[in-house]
Amino acid sequence: MSNLRTPLYQWHVDHKARMVPFGGWEMPVQYAGIGPEHKAVRSGAGLFDISHMARVSFGGTAALALLEKVFTNSVATMKDGQVRYGLVCKEDGGILDDILVYRWPSGFAAVVNASNREKILAWLEPHRTGLAVEIQDRTFDTAMIAVQGPKSVELVAGLFADDVSGLKYYYATPTQYLGNPCVVSRTGYTGEDGFEVIVPNALGVALWDEFVAKGAVPCGLGARDTLRLEAAMPLYGHELNESIDPIHAGLAWAVKLDKGEFIGRDAIRKATADTTKPVRVGLEIEGKRAAREGCAITDADNATVGTVTSGSLCPGVDKSLAMGYVDPRVASVGSALDIDVRGTKLPATVVPLPFYKRKK
Amino acid sequence: MSNPSNLRYATSHEWAKQDGDIATVGVTAFAVEQLTEPTYLELPAVGAALKAGDKFGIIESYKSTSDLYSPVAGTVVERNEPLVDEGKRKGDPKPVNDDAFGAGWMVKIKLAPGATLDHLLTAEQYDQQLASEGH
Structure with missing residues (x-):
């Protein structure tokens, strides 16, 4: 089965992005490099094609x-x-x-x-x-572009029929871009301030080019992954899957058990009382080596107490960070563990999440 | 990218350059592009004996962790020290990213008696390998 392509596919190829399959789409993993792209989002503004999102x-x-x-x-x-x-x-x-x-x-x-x-x-x-x-x-009718970073609020100025700079975090507004309806939201997946814009397919490249001309740095999925890891945002297929419940994933705040009936409510309520299942934690690793998905997490007695779900050297904080699921008995902040990377034990400590929090 | 014609190549994307009985070894620019920029490198100690195809180190990037394989048989006589950690000093593998075929060299290997680079791909053959893999 061939991969789907976003309206920005040709732009990515023309600008020497390295393309990889992701979630059924052919997407850019990087342009200039994951390090510089990540840092551009932390200090200026980065641009992401997220048209693959449904x-x-x-x-x-x-x-x-x-x-x-x-x-x-x-x-x-x-x-x-x-x-x-x-x-x-x-x-x-x-x-x-x-x-x-x-x-x-x-x-x-x-x-x-x-x-x-x-x-x-x-x-x-x-x-x-x-x-x-x-x-x-509407996935195939529209493009979705994220502009993320402290300068993104300057970059959206004057682009749309309405001033979107006053949008509150996690609010959206319908407006127009070049006379066509679009949606702008103050949302993102990087731990920075930023906006996500949904425009008709035909305007995707125009909007992208306009952001680039204003100084936004094109970023691939590689930087998106290290940014969301620093911000401790879970990624489906890694921190989340069909055998993990929201409570043990650390997402109780996104569940309203008292809102009325919904699918999974009784099971999730039971999960709140289950103190035996592995829970999601953040791990800071000594040195520059990265832990990878699937690496075993062990305790002082060399017993396996968990598994890594995401890990990378993170360019912003310049630390080797990981998220994983561990036995609740070793999940408290300060807990000293080891991560087995191809037979080498990397010392790691459980640290509070998120690893990175922007200054407001 | 162009693969220098004076080097020989392993199918696993290492290169080797012969000067007398010394082979300088690194990874190709193509490998670096696939890995994304290197963040950590582990190399064998000087004196380590290697057979062609032996694992000789580890290269990590933001995206992946990969083994390095020796393209030739021999003994490690020199390492590109600034690339790797030494005691408290942190190595910086950036030259591998910036100049994979030059400043990013990794080890120099004194060829074992009778060892050659003849089994390795020429630049033209390596180009063909990349092309056949769709790159």
Whole structure:
């Protein structure tokens, strides 16, 4: 099966990006280098093609009811224009995806992980049966571009029909770009201030070029991964999967057990009392060597107490950082552990998450 | 990128350059591009004996951790010391990223008696390998 291409595919190739398959799409992993791209986002502004993310719209009188049923966070309490992070879970509490829900006066939208687009659309089908809901997959009609970093607020100035610089964090607004409808949200996946813009396909390259001309540095998935790791944001398929529940993933804040019935609620409530299952922690590793997904985490007696889910040298803090799941008995901050990297034990310490927090 | 014609290449993307009985060894610019910029390098001690194809070190990047394989048989006589950690001094593998075929060399190996570079690919053959892999 060949990979899908975003409206910016040719731009990436023309600008010497190294392209890799990701979530069913052919995406840039880097242009100039992961280190400089990462640092551009921390100190200036970086630009990401995130058109591979699935964009789904929900209309009809029962859209709210459907979303409340499948989403762990509260939807009814959202204001118009608000964006909220949460999970879609199975009955047993296992995570099917982590998504963003947008509330509009006339309906809702969701941004879903690329690799889970088909799974989530299929999951919604039986649950919408009998409900007055129209679901539209808009992924292939639109491009999605993220501009991230402390300078991103300067870069969006004057680009859209409305001034978006006053948007609050995790709010979105419909506006126009070059006379065409678009959506701008103050959201991101880097731990910095920033915006994500959804525009019709045909305007993707124009908007991208405009950001580049204003000084935004094109960034690939490599920098996106090290940035989100520093910010301790989970990545589906690594920190999250169908056998992990939101509580042990450290995402209890994105679950509203008292909002009413939703799929997975009873199992998640039970999970809150389960003190035996592995929990997500942050690990800081001595030296420059990286821990990788799948590496065993061991205790002082050399017993395996967990597994690494993501790890890399992180260019911003210049430390080797990892996230993983460990036995709750060794999960407290300060806990001294080892990570087995191809037979070499790297000393590591459990540290508070996130590793990096921007100054407000 | 162009692969210098005066070097020989292993299918595993190391290069070797012969000067008398000494072979200088590194990884190709193509390998570096695939790995993304190197962040950490581990090399054998001077005096280590290697057979062609032996693992001789580790190269890490932001994205991956990979083994390095010796393209030739012999004994390590010199390492590119600034690239690797030594005691408290932290190595900086940046030259591997910036100049893979030059300043980014990794080790010098004194060829074992009778050892040659004849089994390695020529630049033209290595180009063909990359092309056949779709690069």
